[in-house]
Amino acid sequence: MAEANPAANEEQIRELIANIQVNQQRMEALQQQASLVQMSLTDLDNALKALTTLEGKGEDQELLVPIGAGSFVHAKLADPDKVIIGLGAGVSVEKSFADSKGIIQSRRGELEKALLETTSVMDQVAQELARLQQEAQKYQ
Numbered sequence: 448m449a450e451a452n453p454a455a456n457e458e459q460i461r462e463l464i465a466n467i468q469v470n471q472q473r474m475e476a477l478q479q480q481a482s483l484v485q486m487s488l489t490d491l492d493n494a495l496k497a498l499t500t501l502e503g504k505g506e507d508q509e510l511l512v513p514i515g516a517g518s519f520v521h522a523k524l525a526d527p528d529k530v531i532i533g534l535g536a537g538v539s540v541e542k543s544f545a546d547s548k549g550i551i552q553s554r555r556g557e558l559e560k561a562l563l564e565t566t567s568v569m570d571q572v573a574q575e576l577a578r579l580q581q582e583a584q585k586y587q
Contacts, residue, residue, distance in 0.1 A: 460586050463579060477569045484562045491555045498548050503525065523540045 503529050504510075511519040532545035533539045542550065 456586075460583075463583055463586070467576065467579045467583065470579065474569065474572045474576065477565055481562060481569065484558050484565060488555060488558050488562070491551055491558065494551050495548065495555070498530070498544070498551070500560065502544065517528055528550045 501524070502522055506524060506527055508524040508527070510524055512520050512522045513519050528544055529541050530544055532542050532547045532550055543563075551587050
């Protein structure tokens with residue numbers, strides 16, 4: 448597309464390229480954030496599943512405890528009514544079974560909301576990228 452002022456046209460192209468790069472970087476950051484939130488959701492789901500499995504088990508109940516890489520150790524349940532739950536920053540507290548489940552479910556709800564917000568922003572950035580790339584086509 449030929450314009451009367453080539454310097455202004457060149458400046459518009461540079462600005463357009465800069466905007467595309469900024470939005471691409473923002474999209475990558477949002478994708479990483481969504482991935483981390485998804486990993487945290489999986490972790491919370493595993494914790495809830497473990498609590499559900501332990502629910503109703505008696506003291507001295509024999510268990511197989513996963514230690515990673517498909518490996519387990521034998522253990523006995525010492526206090527089936529108490530759960531030590533992490534609060535963050537290396538701080539953990541002992542809570543009742545029901546309270547622990549409630550805390551984990553609450554965290555899960557917060558993360559689901561964060562994931563929805565992140566994917567909504569990702570959609571907006573994707574639309575902006577598409578618009579910018581369409582605009583860039585005019586200069587080719």
